[in-house]
Amino acid sequence: MSGFRAPRGTFDVHPEASVMRTRLYKTTSRAFERAAYGRIETPAFEDTELFARGVGGSTDIVRKEMFTFSDQGGRSLTLRPEGTAPICRAYLEHGMHKLAQPVKLWYWGPFFRHERPQAGRFRQFHQIGAEAIGSDSPLVDAEVIGLLHDLLHGLPIPDLTLRLGSLGSVEGRAAYRSELQDYLREHQADVAREVRERIDENPLRAFDAKDEGTREVMAKAPTMLERLDGEDAKHFAEVRALLDRAGIHYELDGRLVRGLDYYTRTVFSFETDRLGAQSEVAGGGRYDGLMELLGGPPTPAVGFACGVERVLMALGEHGAESPPVNAFVAAPDGQRDRALGLVLELRRAGVAADLDLADRSMKGQMKQADRSGARVAVILDEDGSAQVRDMETGEQRPIQAAELIDALT
Numbered sequence: 001m002s003g004f005r006a007p008r009g010t011f012d013v014h015p016e017a018s019v020m021r022t023r024l025y026k027t028t029s030r031a032f033e034r035a036a037y038g039r040i041e042t043p044a045f046e047d048t049e050l051f052a053r054g055v056g057g058s059t060d061i062v063r064k065e066m067f068t069f070s071d072q073g074g075r076s077l078t079l080r081p082e083g084t085a086p087i088c089r090a091y092l093e094h095g096m097h098k099l100a101q102p103v104k105l106w107y108w109g110p111f112f113r114h115e116r117p118q119a120g121r122f123r124q125f126h127q128i129g130a131e132a133i134g135s136d137s138p139l140v141d142a143e144v145i146g147l148l149h150d151l152l153h154g155l156p157i158p159d160l161t162l163r164l165g166s167l168g169s170v171e172g173r174a175a176y177r178s179e180l181q182d183y184l185r186e187h188q189a190d191v192a193r194e195v196r197e198r199i200d201e202n203p204l205r206a207f208d209a210k211d212e213g214t215r216e217v218m219a220k221a222p223t224m225l226e227r228l229d230g231e232d233a234k235h236f237a238e239v240r241a242l243l244d245r246a247g248i249h250y251e252l253d254g255r256l257v258r259g260l261d262y263y264t265r266t267v268f269s270f271e272t273d274r275l276g277a278q279s280e281v282a283g284g285g286r287y288d289g290l291m292e293l294l295g296g297p298p299t300p301a302v303g304f305a306c307g308v309e310r311v312l313m314a315l316g317e318h319g320a321e322s323p324p325v326n327a328f329v330a331a332p333d334g335q336r337d338r339a340l341g342l343v344l345e346l347r348r349a350g351v352a353a354d355l356d357l358a359d360r361s362m363k364g365q366m367k368q369a370d371r372s373g374a375r376v377a378v379i380l381d382e383d384g385s386a387q388v389r390d391m392e393t394g395e396q397r398p399i400q401a402a403e404l405i406d407a408l409t
């Protein structure tokens with residue numbers, strides 16, 4: 001023990017936990033490949049201004065959760081708290097508007113928020129995310145939601161609820177915003193100070209407040225969903241019809257607002273009651289105004305992000321599984337070079353194989369074979385012959401060296 005510890009709110013991933021993460025990565029990348037999404041990677045830090053402008057100055061993320069630092073040249077940089085603004089930056093920087101639209105991108109990587117750590121909430125966490133940029137068709141909303149729905153159900157995460165709402169376009173929201181501001185001013189004595197302070201800047205955040213007083217006030221507040229009209233109402237009705245036809249169940253939720261300011265029109269989240277307080281596994285929505293905020297041309301887009309650690313927590317016990325070893329090769333002294341040769345040959349043939357690397361006795365090696373979860377043990381004898389033992393039934397039989405690979409593949 002050196003006295004050093006991983007920083008608060010961060011964690012090390014041990015080999016056992018890594019097995020499930022790798023499996024999740026493989027499942028996810030196959031799902032995105034099938035859906036024609038290309039993988040994008042952006043840097044772990046960006047100009048602070050990108051998030052200040054993109055995520056919004058009145059959000060908790062920008063106000064108190066960013067890891068911001070100056071580099072040696074005095075530039076202000078921030079460890080990315082989320083992935084959507086960086087991907088919009090990349091889309092604009094690399095002229096992706098010239099590609100066939102929408103451009104469909106996905107990502108997996110670490111994100112950083114200075115939040116109060118608790119179960120399911122970390123300061124360095126990982127997201128699987130997707131962004132479909134360049135189309136305002138309701139089809140894209142439904143495709144993105146359908147993709148996330150199938151991914152989460154296929155894992156499978158138990159007890160999932162999809163909540164769906166619409167915040168309208170920025171223009172469509174203007175009248176509702178002032179109606180909500182009036183309502184909040186009327187009730188300002190009963191809401192939390194933080195909510196009161198943000199009535200002018202960001203009245204919708206009040207829906208997210210945790211304190212009892214504000215919650216009571218917001219339970220009776222008018223919602224944007226009740227005020228949707230014109231093109232916004234038509235768009236939302238089409239998204240709903242497409243989801244209905246695809247057999248995707250959702251709960252309408254007019255109080256669904258999210259922790260980022262860029263959302264317009266469709267918003268959604270997936271929750272499970274397996275996670276306690278941090279019940280949200282994934283969330284997202286449309287952000288038709290974000291590109292312009294970042295200095296680009298009007299470019300509609302929609303996407304989501306899913307918390308890797310929350311998915312793994314919701315999957316539960318499976319996370320403790322050790323890597324599968326199909327064959328454990330045990331050999332007495334004098335035969336260890338043969339054991340290594342065989343293990344390498346098995347691995348080349350696609351069989352997961354392992355051997356003793358700590359000079360254990362034959363008895364110790366058989367114990368190790370058992371612990372490793374191997375399906376079979378291959379026991380090499382001093383005379384050059386071999387036996388194969390079914391670790392479950394204990395059945396053991398001699399086997400010719402030439403047959404071994406065939407028998408195990």
Ligand code: HAM
Nearest residue numbers: 082084120121122125281282283284285303304305307
């Ligand atoms: P978000 O809702 O802030 O959205 O985060 C998405 C997901 O990341 C959450 O549902 C949760 O599973 C996970 N997450 C967030 N914070 C933490 C944390 N401190 N510890 C563990 N997991 C966490 C976004 O980030 C948007 N960029 C999503 C999006 C993409 N919208 C459109 N495109």
